[in-house]
Amino acid sequence: MLEFFGRFHPVFVHLPIGILLLACICILLSLKQKFANLKHAIPLMLLFGALSAIVSCVTGYLLANGGDYDVNLVSYHQWMGISVAVLSIILWIIYKKVKSNGVLAAVATILVILISITGHLGGSLTHGSDYLTAPLKPDGAKNGAAIPPIPNVQEAFVYQNAIQPLLKNRCYSCHGSEKQKGKLRLDQEEYILKGGEDGHTVVKGKADESELIKRILLPLNDEDHMAPKEKPQLSTNEIALLKWWINNGADFKKKFKDLPQGDDIKPVLASLQKGEDATAEIKNNDIPTEEISAADDKSLKKLADAGVTIVPVSQNTNYLSANFVNVQVMGKDILDLLKSIDKQLLWLKLENAKVNDQTLTAIKDCKNLSRLNLNNTQITDAGLVALKDLDQLQSLSLVGTKVTLKGIDQLKKLKNLKFLYLYQTKITKADLAAIKKLLPKTNLDTGNYRIPTLSQDTTVFKAP
Amino acid sequence: MTRDELNAHRLIKEAHEANARLHSRRHFLKESAMGLGALAMGSLLGSCGNLFSDKQTRIAYDPAHPLLPKSPPLVGKAKSVIYLHMAGAPSQLELFDFKPELMKMDGQDCPPSLLAGKKFAFITGVPKMLGPQATFAKHGQSGALVSDNLPHFSTMVDEVTFLKAVKTDQFNHAPAQLLVHTGSPRLGRPSMGSWVTYGLGSENQNLPGYVVLTSGGSFPDAGKSVWGSGFLPSVYQGVQCRSEGDPVLFIKDPDGMNRDLRKASIEAINKANEQQYQEYNDPEILSRIAQYEMAYRMQISAPEVMNINDEPAYIHEMYGTQPGKACFANNVLLARKLVEKGVRYIQLFDWGWDAHGDNPNNSLNIGLKNKCRTIDRPITALLLDLKQRGLLEETLVVWGGEFGRTPMMENRNGIQNPFKGRDHHTEAFTIWMAGGGVKKGFTHGETDEIGYSAISGKVDAFDIQATILNQLGFDHEQFTYPFQGRPFRLTDVAGKVIREVVA
Numbered sequence: 022m023l024e025f026f027g028r029f030h031p032v033f034v035h036l037p038i039g040i041l042l043l044a045c046i047c048i049l050l051s052l053k054q055k056f057a058n059l060k061h062a063i064p065l066m067l068l069f070g071a072l073s074a075i076v077s078c079v080t081g082y083l084l085a086n087g088g089d090y091d092v093n094l095v096s097y098h099q100w101m102g103i104s105v106a107v108l109s110i111i112l113w114i115i116y117k118k119v120k121s122n123g124v125l126a127a128v129a130t131i132l133v134i135l136i137s138i139t140g141h142l143g144g145s146l147t148h149g150s151d152y153l154t155a156p157l158k159p160d161g162a163k164n165g166a167a168i169p170p171i172p173n174v175q176e177a178f179v180y181q182n183a184i185q186p187l188l189k190n191r192c193y194s195c196h197g198s199e200k201q202k203g204k205l206r207l208d209q210e211e212y213i214l215k216g217g218e219d220g221h222t223v224v225k226g227k228a229d230e231s232e233l234i235k236r237i238l239l240p241l242n243d244e245d246h247m248a249p250k251e252k253p254q255l256s257t258n259e260i261a262l263l264k265w266w267i268n269n270g271a272d273f274k275k276k277f278k279d280l281p282q283g284d285d286i287k288p289v290l291a292s293l294q295k296g297e298d299a300t301a302e303i304k305n306n307d308i309p310t311e312e313i314s315a316a317d318d319k320s321l322k323k324l325a326d327a328g329v330t331i332v333p334v335s336q337n338t339n340y341l342s343a344n345f346v347n348v349q350v351m352g353k354d355i356l357d358l359l360k361s362i363d364k365q366l367l368w369l370k371l372e373n374a375k376v377n378d379q380t381l382t383a384i385k386d387c388k389n390l391s392r393l394n395l396n397n398t399q400i401t402d403a404g405l406v407a408l409k410d411l412d413q414l415q416s417l418s419l420v421g422t423k424v425t426l427k428g429i430d431q432l433k434k435l436k437n438l439k440f441l442y443l444y445q446t447k448i449t450k451a452d453l454a455a456i457k458k459l460l461p462k463t464n465l466d467t468g469n470y471r472i473p474t475l476s477q478d479t480t481v482f483k484a485p
Numbered sequence: 486m487t488r489d490e491l492n493a494h495r496l497i498k499e500a501h502e503a504n505a506r507l508h509s510r511r512h513f514l515k516e517s518a519m520g521l522g523a524l525a526m527g528s529l530l531g532s533c534g535n536l537f538s539d540k541q542t543r544i545a546y547d548p549a550h551p552l553l554p555k556s557p558p559l560v561g562k563a564k565s566v567i568y569l570h571m572a573g574a575p576s577q578l579e580l581f582d583f584k585p586e587l588m589k590m591d592g593q594d595c596p597p598s599l600l601a602g603k604k605f606a607f608i609t610g611v612p613k614m615l616g617p618q619a620t621f622a623k624h625g626q627s628g629a630l631v632s633d634n635l636p637h638f639s640t641m642v643d644e645v646t647f648l649k650a651v652k653t654d655q656f657n658h659a660p661a662q663l664l665v666h667t668g669s670p671r672l673g674r675p676s677m678g679s680w681v682t683y684g685l686g687s688e689n690q691n692l693p694g695y696v697v698l699t700s701g702g703s704f705p706d707a708g709k710s711v712w713g714s715g716f717l718p719s720v721y722q723g724v725q726c727r728s729e730g731d732p733v734l735f736i737k738d739p740d741g742m743n744r745d746l747r748k749a750s751i752e753a754i755n756k757a758n759e760q761q762y763q764e765y766n767d768p769e770i771l772s773r774i775a776q777y778e779m780a781y782r783m784q785i786s787a788p789e790v791m792n793i794n795d796e797p798a799y800i801h802e803m804y805g806t807q808p809g810k811a812c813f814a815n816n817v818l819l820a821r822k823l824v825e826k827g828v829r830y831i832q833l834f835d836w837g838w839d840a841h842g843d844n845p846n847n848s849l850n851i852g853l854k855n856k857c858r859t860i861d862r863p864i865t866a867l868l869l870d871l872k873q874r875g876l877l878e879e880t881l882v883v884w885g886g887e888f889g890r891t892p893m894m895e896n897r898n899g900i901q902n903p904f905k906g907r908d909h910h911t912e913a914f915t916i917w918m919a920g921g922g923v924k925k926g927f928t929h930g931e932t933d934e935i936g937y938s939a940i941s942g943k944v945d946a947f948d949i950q951a952t953i954l955n956q957l958g959f960d961h962e963q964f965t966y967p968f969q970g971r972p973f974r975l976t977d978v979a980g981k982v983i984r985e986v987v988a
Binding site for chain 2: 284288307308330332333334335336337338344346347372394396416418420440442444466467468469470471472474475477478479480481482483484
């Protein structure tokens, strides 16, 4: 029951923070003649602030008794909190008696400092001590791979180089030196083996019986699922690695090469070496990393009304994919509408559309365009000028157009071009060498494949 | 009145009152308060969303425009799928899974260890082992093994990912086909194409999003439910087109009916349907209206796209088509045309791969070889043609059967079959994928030295479904449809994306 009241601590703490800060600000302001009338309100503010500070101290004490928090941190937080309460009471008592502005200002400033420190310590208790500064650290270590790349996996130590960093990034914030939720610490060998209040955190040789693995594998919605739903989850590779380590005796000294390596674990180890998590969520390397604003609804509606199929390339992005396959009548200004979404347009399919060299200029500023299909259009060499600065293009399909080597010459700035399709164009195999020089990294495909006729193609086998 | 009469009268009155109490408004409200409350509570809590449901993929389903294109939850590498299903189950041991050890055992009795506790569709007693009935060679830079049954396809191995250790738990055609395409061996689940068109809609609004083409003289054993929509809105079922004659029956207006009259009659029907919808609010009526409109547009678009005669002669030669006839090659060429037009999911079935060896057409060295002739050029041409048009990047091609075939020769009812043949086998078979963001020239999984069971890289139908959905931009675990009080998935409670094959 007492613990229940303790749970109100996170709610109540905001009252003294707010009220006392306001009171202190008012004290400082009221030193100026202009705000002198604030003085009448200050004792009341201080009284409420002091009272709420006392309530916070009491609930905080109850919460600390019930929770598994870092003892040191709790004790700092506790004494700082108490001193805030005491100082605010003192300030309330002396406020009317002290006539010296200097003293009042000094006490108020000290109180503000105390409140800030107490608040920060409280935040560290709830969110982890690195919560505030995490975004400042390079790569955040939040959602990325928990294990740094290991250049030579076989010679590395399983626990020290892989398991420990993994636990550190995924578990320590609640099961480490600061907090021991469920009485579990995972930051040292002896604690890992000792387990938490439910015991059996790690059963050597039996991952399936180890509470550590069991909880990780529980459905995300299960109350006991680890890591908690709102925290970064372990990737499949990381789980596989933990299971493999436990199944092979959860040894703290051995190197990777000392443990048996089945087919299941080999790809995991390979990706450790590369420093990438092969099973982590697919990186959206198809989408530029830069976040952009959503396209204007009006332009989208106009395009859709004209028959253009236009949708974001995925649900969580503003980059768009447009396809003109349903456009029956290509009005003059439809392509011009693309200008209003020039930042968002990522994929564009104009196959069979009535587009010519002149109207194509509408896309010359679509800087993010990465896939463009101009198959069977009226585009000629002159039209390709519009593409010359679209350096994010990865795939360009010019099948069935009249482009020649001269036109391709204008594409030499497209350094990211991976695929260039030139089937049924005026470009011949002989031109390929020249294009290769311009765009050395691009896969060129002039198509026109033939399948040889073999005598057996027509053989019909019959029963003897 | 006597005392008895009085009593009786009182009893009757009481009974009436009791009865009336059951019919009073007050009684109704009192008794149903709990139920109404619960209903209200349910809708209140329901609107709290995340309280009770996980962050499942929400698909905006608009019954009036069911096929409008939608964004996948994640960026998909593939935009379309062409699934080539060899109904009857081709023999992996004569096509892709070369087992020299099996050759050595040819003609020997099957070791009891391979039979103990196993069930087969036809094999009874002790069958003989049967060595590979084809010659194999390594091909391409990847060195993939392909038999001489597929001389043209063997030049394409560097574009393809082979899954050599596919497993299933169904050894009869119909349930095994259902498992591959609907995620359940029993009837009633939506097929993969339905899920995909439900989730993504279709880019082309004048054609169905999910087209089915069959060849080989017979439908797949599982019948049309293998492209059914199950509990998904019926508009997402596969539309079967014919590869001979009109693509869809009665697509031409009958004599005396011109286009304007057709339009007028469809408008009249839709008006009536709209009235019906105002009255009943059944979203299926909106789907029906949309379907009528689609059918009207398809009258123009379908004959055009389903007509392969406009293709140049060298393309026909490449695919090995037989214009005017119903055959696999024509269907494959159609599949390419449909992908070009933005159709989302194209499902081909080719019947006649069930090489038991009970007659020559069903044998490994007669019937199977003839079957291979009919697909070798078309599948090779499909990959090359998609590639040269820049479509292979965004089109996932899948080829496979519903299960594999035994390393033993079939002995039906204990008597050896007259021709070389193999029984249905669930433990290991080969499926390949190409394009759509899967690796090129890659092999995943391995079988033991006689090709009996998978020893590494085992995958099953659910894993393949999860992978196909992944390539299209779906997390198969989050892609659900609420039905009968719970969210359903294509992959049910199983499946794992085969990350190894994703490029």
